[in-house]
Amino acid sequence: MITRLTPQDTAFYRLESSSNPIHIGSLAIVRNTESGEGGGAAILDYDRLVDLVESRLALVPRYRRKVREIPLSLGRPVWVEDSRFDITYHVRRSALPGPGTDEQLHDLIARLASHPLDPARPLWEMYLIERLSDGRCAIFTKSHSALVDGDTALEIGHVILDAGPAPRDVADDAWIAPREPGDIELLVGALGHLARQPRKALEVARDAGAGAVAVLETAGRAAESAASVVKGVLTGAHSPLNTRTSRNRRFTVVRTELADYRTIRRRFDCSINDAILAVVTGALRNWLLSRGEALTESTTLRTVVPMSVYVEGTNGDQAQTASEVSSFLIDLPVGEPNPVIRLSHIAHAIEFNGRHRRGVRARTLVHLAGFAPASLHAMSVRAASTFAEHTFNLVITNAPGPQAPMYIGGARMLEMYPVSPLLRNQASSVGITSYDGHVFYGLNADRDAMADIGVLAAAVRDSMEEMLGACV
Incomplete structure (x- = not known):
């Protein structure tokens, strides 16, 4: 099947x-x-993971498709079935020098995240990383942002997770590699499409002479954001978060307890999202101070905050389903020294912006039990991209995950961290996911511009302690 x-x-x-x-x-x-001690037989090995992924690909059919350009640039590229699809090319294995430490794992993830995907193949890879300490392994998945839209195309993490140790039954997949269309066939199809829709010819001409930003403008998304002006002090060339990036990355994580954010929510009558952003703001403040940045009480960082809008569970804490992903700009008050005032500013800003948000549909997610938040993060990055490049300092994606244990091929998932991409001239990205009573931060950064990403990670913990201290 060919789709544009x-x-x-x-x-x-x-x-x-x-x-x-x-x-x-x-x-x-x-x-x-x-046992979790590392001495027993592995529950999930490479062959079992390959079988699991292959059996679930029918649920994410775009993962067998690759992108083909139209000859002479007569139209947008198309998705076509990969006639040479090889599951073992996409599902790979790696190992740490055992027993591998978390720091070694994070270094490996940074290297894997630095490498672009092969444009001649379906745009995804998955790695089974073995020999972690304490009988653990890791699964790192990367999917191109063009591949996942959260509605018609989900991230593969959705479909390999199960709610129990026994993998759920999935209908047999009778997929057979089809014949790929040739260039002439694609060209004829594009000409036919233009003949039926003459107005598309203007789009083709625009695409042929413009970059990807112009494509976004033709979609009608960047016009509004281009009118936004970055406010505050730490903006543009003055912000250490906005600089030319290299091809290399650093990655680190922070694990926090969901119960702590609930404590903040109860004490200050705010939302969990408000509490998370307040902790991030305090962390960014401490990180900026560690760099010697001169902050005043009015200093802000303008942040794109795509957030999942979800239906809460019966206890008011557990996110069950997401109905849309909303995106808006918030000025985080990093210059404010009082954590309670920071939280108040953030809560009011989110309440105001919530009435004027731009939503991205997530209808598929609403009906998918046990969803993983990776698709929501993919949608969040899409939402963030609708803002003009020079109008913000940082992207923070926050997606709720299941609050009950999940399993991959019978192995219980202990932690889950998003690894969000860096948009152009963005030195860092912050991805946040809640799962099974915890809130997990994935901090992705440019290797040259953010050598002190570990300082930011430590600042998250310090900021949490400061917020909890204000609750007393």
Whole structure:
């Protein structure tokens, strides 16, 4: 089957460069022995993971499709079935020098996240990383942002997770590699499409002479954001978060307890999202101070905050389903020294912006039990891309995950961290996911511009302590 990329799919596909790979990453840590001590037999090995992924590909059919350009650029690229699809090319294995430490794992993830995907194949890879300490292994998945839209195309992490140790039954997949269309066939199809829709000829001409940003403009998304002006002090060339990026990355994580955010919510009558952003703001403040930045009480960082709008569970805490992903700009008050006042500013800003948000549909997610948040992070990056490049300092994606244990091939998932891409001239990205009573931060950063990413990670913990101290 041949389907045309949407304007936004096309934008993401063409935005990618060697220094800006635009793929969504997801890191899952699983307990891979019965005892958890590392001495027992592995529950999930490479062959079992390959079988699991292959059996679930029918649920994410775009993962067998690759992108083909139309000859002479007569139209947007198309998705076509990969006649040479090889599951073992996409599902790979790696190992740490055992027993591997978390720091070694994070270094490996940084290297894997630095490499663009092969444009001649379906745009995704998955790695089984073995020999972690304490009987654990890791699964790192990266999917191109053009591949996942959260509605018609989900991230593969959705479909390999199960609610129990026994993998759920999935209908047999009778997929057979089809014949790929030739260039002449694609050209004839594009000409026929233009003949039926003459107004598309203007779009083709625009695409042929413009970059991916212009594609986004033709989609009608960037016009509004281009009118936004970055406010505050730490903006543009003055912000250490906005600089030219290299092709290399650093990655680190922070694990926090969901119960702590609930404590903040109860004390100050705010939302969990408000509490999370307040902790991030305090962390950014401490990080900026560690760099010697001169902050005043009015100093802000303008942040794109795509957030999942979800239906809460019966206890008011557990996110069950997401109905849309909303995106808006918030000025985080990093200059404010009082954590309670910071939280108040953030809560009011989110309440105001919530009435004027731009939503991205997530209808598929509403009906998918046990969903993983990776698709929501993919949608969040899409939402963030609708803002003009020089109008913000940082992207923070926050997606709720299941609050009950999940399993991959029978192995219990212990932790899950998003690895969000860096948009152009963004030195860092912050991805946040809640799962099974915890809130997990994935901090992805440019290797040259953010050598002190570990300072930011430590600042998250310090900021949490400061917020909890204010609750007393």
